[in-house]
Amino acid sequence: MALQSINPATGEKLAEFEAWDQERLDLAVRRAAAEFLEWSQRTPMDIRCQLMKNAAEVLREKQDELAKLITLEMGKSINEAKSEIEKSAWVCEFYAENGPAFLADELIETDASKSYICYQPLGVVLAVMPWNYPFWQVFRFAAPALIAGNIGLLKHASNVPQCAQAIEQVFLEAGFPPHIFTNLMIGSDKVENVIRNRYVRAVTLTGSEPAGRKVAAIAGAELKKTVLELGGSDAFIVMNDADIPAAIEAAVTSRYLNMGQSCIAAKRFIIDQFVYEDFISRLRAAVEAKFVAGDPLDPATTLCPMARQDLLDELHQQVQTCVDYGARLVTGGYQLDRPGSYYAPTILADISSAMPAYREEFFGPVALIFKATEPAHAVGLANATDFGLGGSVWSGDHATAETMALRMESGACFVNDFTKSDPRLPFGGVKNSGYGRELSYHGIREFTNVKSIWIK
Structure with a gap:
């Protein structure tokens, strides 16, 4: 199966990528999972935050180049594409500056000598993302998830493969270690396989209601956490x-x-x-x-x-x-x-x-x-x-x-x-628009284990 990049303004084929086979996909997931302990427990929060600030800098330095890529692949105006890159940089900075406070331990008064709530990352999180805001939708997931200590896997929309590659490159240029954020060059036919992979702990999807129902059903069968941001009217x-x-x-x-x-x-x-x-x-x-x-x-x-x-x-x-x-x-x-x-x-x-x-x-x-x-x-x-x-x-x-x-x-x-x-306000819906929240402190806590500690 080939993933094609088509310019919607002209119909011209810009690029074509061969989708990964199962062996390469499994290897990518294993490599991502292998980095979890190092990233979540041995990489201090302040280092993770600094790397996210670096990502914001890379986005701004490459704004013209990345905006042009958005416009070529999905057709939005170059002005709107530039605004999208700037907003993506903002969400990186927002979580770099506020993430530590959002995830700070919360002391609770009980009968114990000490009791508190802490927020611990879940592990590998799969993000299934749409084409309409190919950078913003990804970064509003990735910025909080990675700062919290999770590992990110991206299955992007098949019509924006070059944007997907460029996003992974932004993280690498910012100094993130390899495999902390990985773009999976796969079609929708491989998504179920990734969700069911034992190394994947949670899934977030932004997309259509039918896609959300399908992902929720698969993840539910595996008892894996999901956040769904679906359609709106x-x-x-x-x-x-x-x-x-x-x-x-x-x-x-x-x-x-x-x-x-x-x-x-x-x-x-x-x-x-x-x-x-x-x-x-x-x-x-x-x-x-x-x-x-x-x-x-x-x-x-x-x-x-x-x-x-x-x-x-x-x-x-x-x-x-x-x-x-x-x-x-x-x-x-x-x-x-x-x-x-x-x-x-x-x-x-x-x-x-x-x-x-x-x-x-x-x-x-x-x-x-x-x-x-x-x-x-x-x-x-x-x-x-x-x-x-x-x-x-x-x-x-x-x-x-x-x-x-x-x-x-x-x-x-x-x-x-x-x-x-x-970024300062929680984002999400009710009814068939999905469940869970992105952005604000709600978003960074979605893919954490809210753990209670009691010391008698």
């Missing part, structure tokens, strides 16, 4: 007292950043009936004025390709089904007549519960518009989904907005801002 609620221009600006960014290929993108826009048509009109004008297709390596380009043609085809079918069910096509709804997988930014209004789109995730540049009659109705629409990752509420009444945010079934909800991931 985030609500973006706008009440009639909201700052509409600010909400429009945020809506365009939140929905169409990375060409809408983000789990925490705003996907369902739930608009108060009294500003419904005004919001649609303003959003259409903003979208049609902003996006111009071009080479994603050109900083002036605002409309970039989707990562793969099959993803575009699936999205377009969803759009067509919506229209067939009676949705109003406000703008877009077609593939651009040019090389590459470019899809016109799309707005669909008048979404109803009779449409499949009512509960589906649209992973691309398509905004779905719903009409709400009151705050309670808006929250009900927001919760009428199988997903529960993020959301936002826009209102001039902060007390009402906060109450609505608390009632939304999601892992995060932002008031008068769009949902975003921040």
Whole structure:
């Protein structure tokens, strides 16, 4: 089996890699496991933190080179790719600076002469990662996991093999010993084998709901810890007292950043009936004025390709089904007549519960518009989904907005801002968006053994 790197802007094959055979894969896992004691027990925390700071420096030194690689392999704009590299450096620094405090022993008052809680690494952790943020998704796992003393194995998305190789190289250039972080050049057919490997102690996956269910089932059968960050269909609620221009600006960014290929993108826009048509009109004008297709390596380009043609085809079918069910096509709804997988930014209004789109995730540049009659109705629409990752509420009444945010079934909800991931805040979802948390002190503790010590 070959892993191919295809430029989605042109369809050109950039590189091809032969997937590892079973013997090479088993050897890589054994070598990784062999480093665990040295890394976790004999390499002091301050050394691990310094190495992670070095990784941040390497990322910044190679920002232009790595950003170009992201753009070539999965199509996002070069500006967004550079921001992704900077954010990856930030998460490395964040855990290098805060990891020791997050994992410090916690004294507990009991009847013992001394009792406390400590956090010990689990061992080898497999990370199954997606293509949409090929560096950020990996580093938000790797930075806390490695600082905690774990060993990282990466099974990256098959369409970004060069990014995967480059990430491993970043750690090596930062001074990490070999096999502390290993990129596994394998396809999805080998993932089950790695999960069941006796040396692998835990699995984290960022990806689709079907992939999450499959990984969870395999890991569950082996009684191995999992963290799953799956799909999202985030609500973006706008009440009639909201700052509409600010909400429009945020809506365009939140929905169409990375060409809408983000789990925490705003996907369902739930608009108060009294500003419904005004919001649609303003959003259409903003979208049609902003996006111009071009080479994603050109900083002036605002409309970039989707990562793969099959993803575009699936999205377009969803759009067509919506229209067939009676949705109003406000703008877009077609593939651009040019090389590459470019899809016109799309707005669909008048979404109803009779449409499949009512509960589906649209992973691309398509905004779905719903009409709400009151705050309670808006929250009900927001919760009428199988997903529960993020959301936002826009209102001039902060007390009402906060109450609505608390009632939304999601892992995060932002008031008068769009949902975003921040190393200082825990990140994850409920319902079919998965379980467990990344980032903050919650993230670094996910792959630790929370151990109680009692001394009589």
